[in-house]
Amino acid sequence: MKLLPFLDRLAATPAATGNAAPRRALLQQAGRAALAALPLALGTTQPVAARTQTTAYDAITQLLQLERLQMTYYSRALTTSGLIPAAQVADFQRLYDQQLQHVALLQNTLQTAGALVPAVPAFDFSGRKNVATNPVLFPNVLSNYDDFLALAQQLEDFSVRLYTTYAFINPDDAQFAKVLLRMLAVEGEHSAHVRGLRRDRGVAVKTWPSSSDAPIVRPAAAQALAAAATAGEDNLTQLASAGVPIVFSDFLNVFKFTSVPDASLAEAFDEPVVDVDTTKKRTPQVIAQAALDLFS
Amino acid sequence: MSDILQPRGSDENTLVQPIFTPIKRRSFFMYAGATAGATALVLAGCSKDSTTPTVNLPAGNSTTADGSISLGSGDVGVLNYAYALEQLEADFYAKVAALSNGSTLLGATTFAYFQQVAKHEAIHRDFFKAALTRDANGQVLRALTPKYPAATFTDSTNILATAKAFEDLGVAAYNGAGKLLKSPAYLLLAGKIVSVEARHAAYIRDLVTPGSFAADDQVDTNSGLDKSMTPSAVLTTAQAFITEKLDGSAVGVNA
Numbered sequence: 411m412k413l414l415p416f417l418d419r420l421a422a423t424p425a426a427t428g429n430a431a432p433r434r435a436l437l438q439q440a441g442r443a444a445l446a447a448l449p450l451a452l453g454t455t456q457p458v459a460a461r462t463q464t465t466a467y468d469a470i471t472q473l474l475q476l477e478r479l480q481m482t483y484y485s486r487a488l489t490t491s492g493l494i495p496a497a498q499v500a501d502f503q504r505l506y507d508q509q510l511q512h513v514a515l516l517q518n519t520l521q522t523a524g525a526l527v528p529a530v531p532a533f534d535f536s537g538r539k540n541v542a543t544n545p546v547l548f549p550n551v552l553s554n555y556d557d558f559l560a561l562a563q564q565l566e567d568f569s570v571r572l573y574t575t576y577a578f579i580n581p582d583d584a585q586f587a588k589v590l591l592r593m594l595a596v597e598g599e600h601s602a603h604v605r606g607l608r609r610d611r612g613v614a615v616k617t618w619p620s621s622s623d624a625p626i627v628r629p630a631a632a633q634a635l636a637a638a639a640t641a642g643e644d645n646l647t648q649l650a651s652a653g654v655p656i657v658f659s660d661f662l663n664v665f666k667f668t669s670v671p672d673a674s675l676a677e678a679f680d681e682p683v684v685d686v687d688t689t690k691k692r693t694p695q696v697i698a699q700a701a702l703d704l705f706s
Numbered sequence: 707m708s709d710i711l712q713p714r715g716s717d718e719n720t721l722v723q724p725i726f727t728p729i730k731r732r733s734f735f736m737y738a739g740a741t742a743g744a745t746a747l748v749l750a751g752c753s754k755d756s757t758t759p760t761v762n763l764p765a766g767n768s769t770t771a772d773g774s775i776s777l778g779s780g781d782v783g784v785l786n787y788a789y790a791l792e793q794l795e796a797d798f799y800a801k802v803a804a805l806s807n808g809s810t811l812l813g814a815t816t817f818a819y820f821q822q823v824a825k826h827e828a829i830h831r832d833f834f835k836a837a838l839t840r841d842a843n844g845q846v847l848r849a850l851t852p853k854y855p856a857a858t859f860t861d862s863t864n865i866l867a868t869a870k871a872f873e874d875l876g877v878a879a880y881n882g883a884g885k886l887l888k889s890p891a892y893l894l895l896a897g898k899i900v901s902v903e904a905r906h907a908a909y910i911r912d913l914v915t916p917g918s919f920a921a922d923d924q925v926d927t928n929s930g931l932d933k934s935m936t937p938s939a940v941l942t943t944a945q946a947f948i949t950e951k952l953d954g955s956a957v958g959v960n961a
Contacts, residue, residue: 500917501919504921507930508920510930511928511929515930515931570901573897574894574901577884577893577897578884578893578897585885588884589931591880591881591884591885591896591900592934593930593932594900594901595880595881595903595904595932596904596925596932597901597904598900598901599905599907599920599925600908600919602906602912603908603919606909606912616822617819618902618905648895648898649891675829677902678826678830678833678899678902679898680898680901680902682894682897
């Protein structure tokens with residue numbers, strides 16, 4: 411197997427010196443997180459403080475679980491005879507291949523850091539969590555092509571937002587940020603393509619999340635997915651720094667328009683995972699985990 | 707102002723410069739790992755840098771000896787770099803969106819798509835202008851004069867090919883430049899914009915050749931990572947479409 415360039419860089423990191431290279435900072439953090447997880451797992455009497463800080467380890471493991479989810483989804487779809495039309499099999503093979511590479515990259519990052527690699531969940535795309543008596547939250551996603559595409563779109567949008575959330579979680583590590591940014595762009599391309607496939611089948615949906623997209627109707631128990639995938643995409647305010655919005659006032663020279671409609675302003679920026687209910691103070695990590703938990 | 711901000715080209719050979727020339731972070735860490743003995747020396751240089759951030763680097767719009775416009779250094783340089791590319795994209799899409807025969811050339815659906823993207827790119831362009839004006843007033847890159855090969859806007863093939871070239875270049879530029887930014891707010895915004903550009907790129911690619919989204923010439927076949935380009939490589943390509951000559955040699959340096 412050919413080594414990933416990313417791993418080459420990891421390997422090239424010199425052995426311990428007094429200077430914390432950015433790579434090392436991540437690895438140490440990941441290692442600490444792995445150790446820190448132990449007493450919790452053993453159920454010690456220490457009070458479990460509310461976690462407010464999402465670490466790089468948290469970010470990588472959550473991204474890994476989402477990539478595994480997507481990879482498994484495409485894998486099962488590709489092996490389900492007759493689900494994906496012949497003309498689109500190559501498209502989904504590419505999606506599968508690239509998600510597989512992302513899984514390998516994130517998993518190797520954890521392994522190289524000596525951190526715990528979480529177990530692969532037993533994914534259940536029906537939303538029944540492997541319990542036959544639970545209600546089905548995502549009907550027909552592996553038997554009806556349109557239902558399959560709708561869930562694929564939500565997972566790709568979710569993935570764009572989770573990478574946006576975590577791309578710069580370790581701001582001292584420019585190389586790692588670059589790798590996450592490059593995976594983010596790939597997820598954006600995937601989402602755009604899946605959205606295009608749905609549009610070709612008559613669904614009113616744009617290449618980017620838009621307020622004009624036809625809603626994907628799910629039962630209340632499945633709303634955690636929409637919360638992670640698209641909630642807050644209608645945001646119109648971009649901040650230059652904490653609390654300081656950028657003023658978009660100079661739109662007069664756009665073709666024919668004397669002002670840019672709000673829809674375009676929201677569409678021009680993808681958003682990270684956000685909690686639209688600000689009263690609950692849930693972190694993006696919590697919102698994202700609730701969505702992941704629907705599938706295992 | 708011009709007597710404070712010396713043209714970069716003129717002082718390149720002076721003895722003073724090495725002291726003030728910031729070391730790229732990446733280079734710094736390469737040095738730091740090289741030998742223990744060299745580390746102290748580099749660290750000394752680094753600490754000197756941090757107290758004299760941009761002393762002799764030109765601000766946006768100052769010109770070098772050969773008449774190039776410098777994009778500036780540090781985060782300002784990255785923002786000006788993105789601003790230059792968004793100016794180019796916005797101008798191209800605005801020209802397409804304004805074609806009186808656009809619907810005939812491209813078909814109504816595709817033409818409508820171009821009109822939407824024209825708005826996105828204008829918003830991105832104005833976002834960078836607003837951010838620079840607020841944070842680095844006086845260093846905002848001037849309005850550039852894009853130029854296009856003959857027949858760029860006269861047939862569908864040329865329009866789509868140019869759009870594909872610009873979108874692919876834009877995504878690779880963000881992929882390569884995000885790591886150069888230091889301000890958390892701008893880092894987040896780079897992430898918010900790169901995926902939208904990636905969506906544009908995938909759409910255009912699928913128009914030119916159905917199923918060519920995220921293809922092997924855009925996503926590395928070994929790593930699954932999207933293409934990334936350095937500012938200098940991007941500017942070499944973009945320069946063909948910009949009348950003014952741009953100098954991005956200090957982009958992201960010493961933030």
